[in-house]
Amino acid sequence: MTKLLRSTSLRLALAYAALFVVSSILLIGLLWWTTAGYLERETDAVIAADVRAIGDRLKDFGVPGAIQTVNERVLADTDQKAIYLLTDPLLNPLAGNLDAWPLKIGRTPGWYEMDLVYENHLHATRLLHVVLPGDFQLIIGRDVQERIAMRALFLRGVVWAVVAAFLLAVVGGLMIRRVVLRRIETINRTAGAIMQGDLGRRVALQGGDDEFDHLALTINKMLDQIQQLVEGVRNVSNAVAHDLRTPLAELRARLEALLREKPAAERMLDEVGEAVADIDRLIGTFNALLRLAEVDSGLQRAGFTKVDLKPLMEDVAELYGPSAEAKGISLRQDIAADLQVDGDPYLLAQAVGNLLDNAVKYTPAGGTIALALKAGEDGYCRIGVSDSGPGIPEAERALVTRRFYRGDLSRSTSGAGLGLSLVEAVVRLHGGRLALTDNSPGLMAVISLPLPSMNSN
Template sequence: MSIILGFIYWSTIVYKTQQTDDDINAEILELSKVYEDKGYPGLVVLLSERIERLRPGDPTLYLLTDHRYQPLVGNIAPWPKVARDVKEGWLEFQLEADERQGGDREFTARAKTFVVENRFNLLVGQGMKDLTTLKALVGRALILGLILTLALGIIGGFMMRQTLKSRLGAINLTSRKIMQGDLRKRIATRGTGDEFDELAVNLNSMLDQIEHGMEGVRRVSDNIAHDLKTPLARLKNRVEVLKMRVEQGSEEEAAVDQIILEADGLLATFNALLRIARIEYSEQRKGFKKVDINSILYDLEDLYEPLIEEKGQTLSVEIGTPMEMFADRDMLFQAFANLLDNAIKYTPQNGQIVIRSFQSEQQWQVEISDNGPGIPESEYEKVVQRFYRLDQSRTTPGSGLGLALVFAVLKVHKLDLAFQDNHPGLKVIISANPREISELERTVNEVRSSV
């Protein structure tokens, strides 16, 4: 826009300057014809007549001097004290106005000079007051136009930014929910057919493909667990029958006991897989009701206190104000139990385990911390994946599904799971935003009312 406005300014001033030059050239042409026809006396008479007819404020300038630049006839004096312009005798200069010019006391003039018979110097020009005024007017108009353009650009940019923020905000909000694990979320379209709708359609198609692929992988693992659970249970029963037929205290009995132990581990793994699948697909949250989180923590303390004492550990429970939410109590109890069981498993003898809960205006929070070996920060996001186990824990019993089950339970309840270094040990943080809890309660009530 600056380039366009600059071109307008330049072309306007150039046009006016050219018009002035054309007028001066026309005057000079007419004076030269008079000089050719009537000589010096005729030129002087014509100049005198024209000067007499000039009105105050008329921009036309005449000056005839001798070879020493002494004025003979003219309405300006003396000869301008400026260097001659090398371009065809053109020059610009400042003049003091007399009473006949009127207006400003000083003005800019543009003139052309030439020599008559090597004896006289003739100057014909025009005052540039109109051009100067035009320059100022056009300059101010263009500056105001540029300011207006800038203001409109800022307003338009702000409006466009708000539009982009609104459309992209909806996409980002949905994307965050999808990243949190809710693959069923889709980006809403407005039906306008614009680029944002096209982007939303493409992203939704991509999400459909991803969800379909992940559902296939989940169903394969769930079907394997379901299909193998029954024959594995039969195998265990037959091995237990076989145990009754072998001699007690023999090597055969020890081998059978080991087979039964391995079968129990496999059954526990399959049960955990099926449990996770049921949790992930429990869309209606039928078992949800008002639950006091602190009561679950007290029950955990009562249940695990004998085991903690047996291992020579200490358990400290710091319970804050009552915290209630819509939840499946059995699911939450299982999730908290898995976390506490991990803390007991990896905390050394004489170690300390702390359960702490508190509530603020922003959120409520439950912490389970220990002073065991902990988890490297780089592994925090991986330990909630199915069958993922740290290298140092591969020699201990387990299937790598405990934290995956915890993550599935908390996701259904819209709770956040985080890990922190306890220096030493690990601190597991379960937190909830009251707004999310209220939204969950509203969703559960809507589902129940629709059913």
């Protein structure tokens, strides 16, 4: 029982039931005030008007006038619900439809509600006792038996309505609890499966586009990111073990050969230089991996600012211009102005630089590279780098962004296979997309980045 009471869903259900009952009581109370209360106020107003009229007749025409007015009103009472009694100072009846002065009233003026016998029947009445000039006593009232019966009926109805409202509220609250628990249990099962190692499990959507579906979408996106990071770590570990083992083994063999052969000083210096170059390549690979880890962690978002893409791309093109010119490659630029994105300028420059570096590296002499920037109609801007090189086979385009992956055409060139991986990570960090398509001939790499107006939505 204690565990059940600690349930948030049960507490919400009970709170819902209490709120439903309170609101029902308030609604019924308002209904009572506007009906029964209105009738009571009308009855009191009629009684008070009769008192003023009889008092005015007594003042203007004396006791005979007051007696005549009382008798006229008794005769005019067709529904026999009016009560009149005018007495002298000694409480002897002078006019009216009561035979004697009610003992429960005494001589104290004011409003009274009591059961009164008149017309040979016991009636619930509401009476007003006033003292007229000359110490004449006047009682005027109304038979409220029907109103009392209606009040009792109404109160019974209120009790049953509250009971029904409470039961309906409890049932409704339990239904809400059941729905909430079912959706939460779906999330719990998914989390449990992921804890058991099934990283591909996702929270099922109900298709209602409600808050739980929105929460499920957010959780699924988070799980996608976690799975990608975990698989990235696993792939990096495997790739590091596979791709760095060979160069380390070669470096060790080279140094071991130097120790064993003890060559001349000039050759030894050459071999040491080669070994240092190998070590620099290994350090470069580790630095690239660390850079990728920083990008994947998302910490770089803290440094996001408004980035004007035109000067950034012009600087990158200027950096790689001499390399392209040295190979006789034409580097064309078609860069639109006044395009800004939210991002890290250094990461964006490195991503575009990696694409240009690959284009220069694989484009043959006399080829062409095009660097373009334009705005799309879908709220994204496009950064395109196209070349006239050998391109990437369609079957490999989905693989080249994996870390350390190198296609058949790139095995003869230097590199660690991390350039496009970094580009893809930077683009993903900025909420964009990287697409690799055929340029016929060559490769076209297109980075799509959301413009600030889209980010704000």
